[in-house]
Amino acid sequence: MSRVLRASAIMAAGTMVSRVTGFVRTAVLAAAIGTFALGDAYNVAYTIPFTLFDLLIGGVLSSVVVPMIIRRQQADPDGGRAYEQRLMTIGFVALTLLAVVAVALAGPLISLYSTDWGPRQTEVAVRLAQFILPQIAFFGVGAIAGAILNTRDRFAAPMWAPVLNNIVMIGVAVVYYVKLGGAGTDVDTISDADLALLGLGTTAGIVAQCVVLVIALHRVGFRFRPRFDLRNAGLGEMGRTAVWTFAYVGISQLGFLVTTKLATGAGERAPGAGNAAYAYAYQLFQLPYGIIAVSVITAMLPRMSRGVAEGRLETVRAEFSSGVRLISVLLVPAGLLLMVLGPAVTVLIFSWGNMTVDSAVYIGNVLQVFGLSLVPFSIFQLLLRVFYSFGDTRTPAFLALGNVTVNATLSVIAYFTLPAKYIVMGLAFAFTVAYVVGSAVAWVLASRRVEGLGGRKVAAGLSRMYLASLPAAALALGVLWITQELTGLDALSAAIMLAAGGGLGMVLYLAIAHRMRIPEVSSIVGMVAGRVGR
Template identity: 80%
Template sequence: MSRVLRASAIMAAGTMVSRVTGFVRTAVLAAAITTGALGDAYNVAYAIPFILFDLLIGGVLSSVVVPMIVRRQKSDPDGGRAYEQRLMTIGIIGLTLVAVVAVLLARPLISLYTEGWTGRKLDVAVMLAQYILPQIAFFGIGAIAGAILNTRDRFAAPMWAPVLNNIVMIGVLVAYSLMAGQAGANVGTVSDADLALLGLGTTAGIVAQCLVLIVSLHRVGFRFRPRFDLRGVGLGEMGRTAVWTFAFVGVNQIGFLITTKLSSGAGDAVQGAGNSAYAYAFQFFQLPYGIIAVSIITAMLPRMSRSVSDGELGQVREEFASGVRLVSVLMVPAGLLLMVLGPAVTVLIFSWGTMTVDDAIYIGNVLQVFGLALVPFSLFQLLLRVFYAFGDTRTPVFIAVGNVAVSAVLSLAAYFILPAKYVVMGLAFAFTVTYVVGTVVAWTLASRRVGGLQGGKVAAGLSQMHIAAVPAAAIALGVLWLTRELAGLTPLSAAIMLAAGGGLGMVLYLVIANRMRIPEVSSIVGMVAGRLGR
């Protein structure tokens, strides 16, 4: 556990800085373009490159490429170097072609992910997409470089590179605000030149991120040489395995498509935040997941893949159970604190510029609902890595089909039953229920695959963590109530709520959990104390 904890701590530090600078970027973005029509247009255009990346390579990297690189590093005489060069060659060529085609198809892509958009709003979204879609190539090439770095147990650069992206974007957004002013917050008044600055600046951030990863890969000894002798790259094996990953991502994108259409439709119905509110709340929901869970998952997958390759199923069980406990020890209190302090977080970040406090509170209410999903969502992602370590990309597809079915039914029910102003919150609740159900199903199937996942031990640990977290949530709730009674909900009072309620709550949780002798908390406390004692 200590090796995973150390590797995760390195990644978590980078992710923390990345997320903090990301929040600054999001706050500046919201202040510049609001959560109205222009905000929705930008967020949809911004999401499409990530959707296409996931469809074409994102899922394949984690489920197929990393385990295959690990195997080739062990079996090939050159340690897998030629194999990695072939992968990079395929990635550069393929992703460049995809980016070009995506730009040409920007209008139908925007129409696919929106509902009832016409006129200037649609034109603005298309124009932004044409500027933003080229980043698919740079994002994908950087991701391949990051995957190769991970197989070498070099985790820092992939976690720190997004910081540069955020810094570039913050600079672009400040320049946009100064140049466009109030006109830049409205689709009817924003100029084409301002849209070019916003779109091309967004792509420039990803270019910078990619360059950092390429330089880091060069520093660990990787030398890229284009290789077109693709016979040795194992395309047949990769294709047979990856086809299920493509199906998995495609199924999930159906769910995302439904959510995007319904949230954008709800926003138009109330002439307010729809897709933007969902997107911003989801970004904050992923803060603890990105800092803690992604770091541990990234460190776990190569290790579990090696254990599977060596036939050591007991080690796979131990790695997984250790990862679950390490993730949950901070996900449990984080989820409860988000449920209490969601509006305080969003008021502090969003109630500036052209945004109002009411707009920020609405996003916070959505974030509170997402807080319920934090633990099951994290556990679900961990469970998928068990299948991927075995090279099994088929089982996750069937689980995803069930997830999308549950999500679609609940999301449509929320859209047609709830008042328009509550639809986005209903979509967040549908997300929560989906991952609770998905986690139960995935756990059952993964447990059969490895002969048990130490469920009793994990359940006991989760129970202890929830018991320790309840007083922390109560402290945060008390601070929230007292501060709101005395000062209302403003950016200043929100900062007090977060510092006092969130800070004291987390400290109380760590103290109680340490006294309860929860091993993972003791390890974290010991590691921090050791660092401070140096």
């Protein structure tokens, strides 16, 4: 566990800075463009390149490419160098072509993800998409570079590179707001030059991120040389393995499409309570997952893949067991605190510029619902890596089908039964239920694959973590109530709630968990104490 903890701590430091600057980026961008027509248009245009990348390339990287690179590193005489060069060549060419095609089809893509938009809002979204979609090529090349770095156990650069992206985007959003002020949210008056500032600025951040990753890859000895001898590229093996990954990603994106269309429709019925609110809440929900779980998951997959390649199932079980305990020990209190302090988080971040306190509170209400899903969502992602380490992409595809079916069904029910203002909150609840069910099913299947995952032990550990978290949640709730009674809810009171309720609540949790001898908390406390004592 100590090895995973150290690697995860290094990555978590970079991810922490990345997510904090991402916090600032989201807040500044929301202040500049709001959560109404322009906010919805931008968020749809912004998500399309990531959707296309995940649909065609991204899912293959985590589920197929990393295990295959590791196998080639062990089996090839050159340590897999030629294979990596072929992979980078194929990725660069394919992603460049994808970006060109996507820009040409920006109009149909926007229509696919929007509902009941007027002509001007659609026109603005299409123009933004044309400026943003070229980032597919740069984002993809950077992701391939990051995957190769991970196979060399070099995790720092992929975790720190997004910081530069966030800094660039913060600068773009500040310039946009200073230039346009309150008029920056009006789709009827915004010019093509202003849209170019937003769109090209967004792409510039991804370009900077890609450059950092390519430089880091060069520094570890990788030398890119275009190789088109694809006969030795292992495309047949990759294709057979990846076909189910494409199915998984396609099914997942179908679910995302349903959610986006329902959220944009909700925004037309209740302005300010649409896709932008869902997108901002989801980004904040991803903060603790990104800082804690992604770091552990990234460190786990190469080690589990090596364990499978060497026929050591006990290594897979040990890596998974340590991983699930490490992420849960911090995500359990984080989820409960989000459920209590969600509006305080969003008021502090979003109640500036062209945003109102009411709009910020609504995003916080959606975030509270997402807090329920933090632990099951993260465990589900860990479970998928068990299958990926075996080269099994078929089982995750069927798990995705079940997830999307549950999520889409509940989302449609929410859309047609809830008042317009509560639809997006209903979509977040549908997401939560889908991952609770999906995690239970995935656990049973993964446990059979590795001959046991210690479910009773994990359940007992989670129960103790939740028990230790309840006083922290109660403290945060008390601070929230007292502060609201004395001052109301504004940015200053929200900061007090987060500092006193969130900060002291987490300290209280760690103290109680340490006294309860929860091993993972003791490891964290010991590591921190050791660092401070030096």
